[in-house]
Amino acid sequence: xxxxLTIHETLNPNSGSAGSTxxxxxxxxxxxxxxxxxxxxxxxxxxxxxxxxxxxxFVAAQIAQLNWSQALDVVDGALGDTWIWAKIARVLKKxxxxxxxxxxxLHHLTHQWILQEVKEKNLKLSRMYPLxxxxxxxxxxxxxxxxxxxxFLLNREERxxxxxxxxxxxxxxxxxxNGIPSSFLNLPxxxxxxxxxxxxxxxxxxxxxxxxxxxxxxxxxxxxxxRYPNVEVTFLGVGCTDLAxxxxxVHADFDPALHHRIKVIPRYEQETLPKLLEGHxxxxxxxxxxxxxxxxxxxxxxxxxxxxxxxxxxxxxxxDGHDAIxxxxxxxxxxxxxxxxxxxxxxxxEKLRRNAYxxxxxxxxxxxxxxxxxxxxxxxxxxxxxxxx
Numbered sequence: 001x002x003x004x005l006t007i008h009e010t011l012n013p014n015s016g017s018a019g020s021t022x023x024x025x026x027x028x029x030x031x032x033x034x035x036x037x038x039x040x041x042x043x044x045x046x047x048x049x050x051x052x053x054x055x056x057x058f059v060a061a062q063i064a065q066l067n068w069s070q071a072l073d074v075v076d077g078a079l080g081d082t083w084i085w086a087k088i089a090r091v092l093k094k095x096x097x098x099x100x101x102x103x104x105x106l107h108h109l110t111h112q113w114i115l116q117e118v119k120e121k122n123l124k125l126s127r128m129y130p131l132x133x134x135x136x137x138x139x140x141x142x143x144x145x146x147x148x149x150x151x152f153l154l155n156r157e158e159r160x161x162x163x164x165x166x167x168x169x170x171x172x173x174x175x176x177x178n179g180i181p182s183s184f185l186n187l188p189x190x191x192x193x194x195x196x197x198x199x200x201x202x203x204x205x206x207x208x209x210x211x212x213x214x215x216x217x218x219x220x221x222x223x224x225x226x227r228y229p230n231v232e233v234t235f236l237g238v239g240c241t242d243l244a245x246x247x248x249x250v251h252a253d254f255d256p257a258l259h260h261r262i263k264v265i266p267r268y269e270q271e272t273l274p275k276l277l278e279g280h281x282x283x284x285x286x287x288x289x290x291x292x293x294x295x296x297x298x299x300x301x302x303x304x305x306x307x308x309x310x311x312x313x314x315x316x317x318x319x320d321g322h323d324a325i326x327x328x329x330x331x332x333x334x335x336x337x338x339x340x341x342x343x344x345x346x347x348x349x350e351k352l353r354r355n356a357y358x359x360x361x362x363x364x365x366x367x368x369x370x371x372x373x374x375x376x377x378x379x380x381x382x383x384x385x386x387x388x389x
Contacts, residue, residue: 001376002070003028004036004063004097006077007104008055011039014270017078017104020178020294027179027369036070038062053132056140060084063097072097074376076152079103080140086147098380101148105291106158107133107141108165109312113211113289120330122215142166150379152176152372154291157312176372177316178294179365184301187274189357192281194346200231201280202339203304205273205295206287208238208250213286213309213329218253220335221284225258228343232261236276237295239266270298277302281349282342285314288329293317296324301360305352307338323355 005025009018018039025035043051043058063075063085075082075097082099089096111134117123125134145151145162151173153159159175162168192198202221206212221233238246247264254262268276283299283306290313296306297317306324308314318324325342327334342349 001073001373002034002036003074003076003376004038004066004072005102006038006059006062006075006081008040008052008078008081010041011037014268016294019270020104021078021102023179023181023365024369024372027365028373030366031369031373033373034070036066036072049128049132053136056081056084060088064088067095067097073380074098074100076100076102077144079106080137080144083140083144083147086144090147098150098376098383099148100150100152100376101145102152103154103158103291105154105289105313106161108138108161109157110211110289111138117210117288123210148172149383150174150375152375154178155312155316158291174375175316176375177363177368178292178297179363179368180294180297180301180360181270182364182366183271184274184298185361185364187301187303189303189354190278192346192350192353194350196344196346197230198346199279200228200282200343201234202231202282202284203234203236203277203280203299204284205236205299206238206285208235208246211288213288214253216330216332217284217286217335220286220332220339222254222258223336224339224343225261226255227340231343232263234263234265234276234280236265236268236273238264273298274302277304280304281353282307282339284335284339285309286327286329286335287311287314290314297360297363300356301363303353303357305342305349305356307335307342318356318359323352323359325352 005021007018007021011022012018013022025037028035040051040055059081066072079101086099089099118125145166145168151168153173153175159173163170163173208214225231235250238250246266250264251259283304285296285308287309290311293313296314306318308324308326309329310326320326325338327338
């Protein structure tokens with residue numbers, strides 16, 4: 001098959017959504033398919049905001065060009081990327097490739113937590129947010145999912161929302177996980193000491209932004225660090241465009257007396273993560289909204305036990321008390337209690353670590369790509385049958 005994958009981000013293999021898109025395409029190629037990428041860094045040199053707003057226009061032009069020269073079989077675009085092409089495809093009909101809308105987190109659900117954080121006074125919206133991200137972009141995504149042949153979602157909450165609220169045909173909506181590189185699979189599992197006074201290391205792998213629950217996770221971590229001198233915390237991947245000095249931003253939320261036990265790694269290459277997580281025990285993700293939670297699976301594959309919140313993405317991956325501790329969102333006390341339990345009950349911590357490691361082995365990109373390809377092929381056959389009759 002000839003497949004075009006689009007993403008409204010720079011195609012960086014080490015990032016979240018773009019990294020998943022890149023890995024998926026590389027896996028398709030390994031099966032012998034011809035894959036094209038179109039990302040926002042390939043568009044004309046406009047300002048960042050204008051590039052994002054105009055990206056669906058550039059995508060439509062790219063699809064038209066490739067479809068004319070290559071006869072594409074599948075266009076698989078991140079949510080909102082393909083809404084203009086979807087309108088054009090209605091006219092082309094038989095000449096249009098299979099159109100798939102691919103979720104990396106449904107913004108309609110993200111919008112809900114944003115409004116809640118504004119209400120809690122933890123977040124202040126920019127003047128442009130109601131016009132685009134909280135307005136027109138929601139309309140773009142709604143149109144893209146309604147007009148696509150298939151919609152690939154990350155969790156059941158997303159699927160229920162687009163079916164019940166956006167009117168998408170349930171038969172067109174499918175849930176697929178994201179994966180982890182093969183280099184993360186079957187790593188040696190290293191048991192940790194169960195002695196109560198040995199060092200405990202907690203890792204938080206995420207951008208240091210409100211959506212990741214920093215207003216609730218950091219107070220809990222501060223209390224844990226004050227109570228247990230044998231605990232250390234590592235923040236990985238905290239860097240983002242609005243954090244000019246990530247380390248100082250993180251340290252600002254903690255007592256200066258604790259800074260020597262807090263390590264901040266703004267950015268890292270994905271393949272280095274297993275090495276960076278050596279000696280760590282617990283993965284904390286106090287997120288408020290998460291489409292999936294790829295960093296959770298990566299940490300589990302490295303032998304860490306997750307403490308995370310009961311949002312849709314993580315709930316697709318872990319089971320409370322089996323391979324993770326799941327706590328309510330916006331609850332610093334619950335986060336602190338979960339960490340406290342794992343620090344004090346080392347046998348329970350080891351049980352969760354072992355089970356988490358085993359769960360992660362089922363998330364290789366190979367099997368996930370195979371399942372998505374099978375869905376493409378089935379839909380193409382049905383579309384061809386429909387067109388013939």
